[in-house]
Amino acid sequence: MDKQLYQAVCINGHQKTDKYESTTDPKEFCADCGKKLISTCQSCRTPIKGHLKLEGVYGSFRPTNIPNYCSTCSAPHPWTSFILEQSVELLALDTELSSSQKELIKNALPDLLVDTPATQVAIAKYKLNISNATKVVKDAMYNILIDTVSETAKKLLSN
Ligand SMILES: [Zn+2]
Ligand SMILES: [Zn+2]
Incomplete structure (x- = not known):
């Protein structure tokens, strides 16, 4: 069997x-x-x-x-929630983003982790808004996400 x-x-x-x-x-x-x-x-x-x-x-x-x-x-399994929580915590530290920009990024995160029909839009929202964040937060977010995001998001985030 x-x-x-x-x-x-x-x-x-x-x-x-x-x-x-x-x-x-x-x-x-x-x-x-x-x-x-x-x-x-x-x-x-x-x-x-x-x-x-x-x-x-x-x-x-x-x-x-x-x-x-x-x-x-x-x-979400604990390691997934952990990444989402860490990302939200990092966003909260940022001093450059408005609260609506932070909200947009936060809502885009789950669609960066897995490929869904919303992933492309989520990446656009993420990239457009994170570009206004402080360098420290932007770099830390990238490092947290890059190992975890879907293959599609990985390609689009790194260029
Ligand atoms: Zn379950
Ligand atoms: Zn361990």
Whole structure:
């Protein structure tokens, strides 16, 4: 029989394994950052799918990507919320942007993380407004987002 395995990921988004066998959270901590490891959605407790072990197939596989959102209840996973919270916190520090510009950027963020029909517009909103931010905030935002945003957003943000 094929066997669905799960991921154990720390709340900062470090994947420990995608071959975790239990459907409940591990009672362990991340060796990289010391944070709690989870293997389920923290809202609905659905296990986070990892490697699918096919019967009779052996060998090594690429690790499963860490999902941004729960596919059962659509709640953002802790590492996704963390990036959104950090970005909002950074925006609040900025002294150049108006509150409506900050609001526009904040609302665009979720559509930068995943490719949706709104991603292109979100990128335009983001780029037009962030260009008015102070350099410190602009650079820090870029660094936070660039590893996390969707492939489309990554290409458009870096040019
Ligand atoms: Zn970690
Ligand atoms: Zn969920």
